[in-house]
């Protein structure tokens with residue numbers, strides 16, 4: 347993070363930019379993580395509630411994406427943007443900690459929100475394969491298909507169980523960083539497996555824009571990238587397993 351918010355009297359003056367900001371083209375305000383001091387990276391950041399109509403905020407472009415096309419994603423620049431210091435969220439210098447705490451919820455939300463989509467695409471695929479006749483019998487009667495769908499359904503239920511277990515622990519007040527990261531990692535990977543396998547079972551239809559599966563194939567690819575990549579999840583898990591080499 348290179349964006350800086352420098353305190354001047356009872357204001358912060360913000361300079362820098364943000365890439366990949368979901369809803370950035372239409373948001374009324376953003377929750378901005380910026381450097382407010384020179385200290386170590388995990389103690390020099392603060393969260394600021396930034397109204398998006400202030401002078402000096404430039405929405406440079408709406409990013410043209412592979413998927414999630416009904417959700418805009420913006421590149422934004424800040425040029426001497428002045429915001430009252432009372433817009434600071436919590437304590438100065440605690441932004442990184444707040445953000446890491448927020449990620450637990452965001453990652454659990456990501457897992458919870460992908461489960462119904464995966465279930466839906468599998469149900470649609472099962473129904474399609476049952477009625478689609480190929481070489482004189484329903485597609486679904488091929489063991490390669492029904493075994494694969496059964497395998498994926500099993501994985502889905504395992505992911506659901508991990509989500510419920512992690513959510514219970516979180517509601518009891520525990521730090522669930524490791525389990526939330528594991529669930530997010532698994533959700534991203536499973537979403538890719540489910541959508542890829544299901545798309546294949548739709549044959550040529552799967553490659554059209556007329557069916558849900560092709561949209562989910564594109565949209566759900568984001569899960570392994572947004573909210574922290576698979577590799578970031580693996581690093582967090584390794585850290586909690588005491589396997590990450592110290593710097």
Ligand SMILES: Cc1cc2nc3c(=O)[nH]c(=O)nc-3n(C[C@H](O)[C@H](O)[C@H](O)COP(=O)(O)OP(=O)(O)OC[C@H]3O[C@@H](n4cnc5c(N)ncnc54)[C@H](O)[C@@H]3O)c2cc1C
Nearest residue numbers: 365366367368411414419568571572573574575576577578
């Ligand atoms: C549609 C969309 C919406 C988004 N919305 C938001 C938003 O609203 N707010 C926000 O803050 N961010 C948002 N993001 C940003 C998102 O969180 C980042 O894109 C993501 O964290 C990856 O960062 P990066 O793009 O800079 O990848 P890079 O840092 O360039 O990494 C590229 C690849 O290299 C891998 N990599 C990097 N370092 C290592 C390593 N040491 N070992 C192994 N692999 C490594 C990464 O995991 C990744 O796969 C959004 C992104 C997208 C695509």
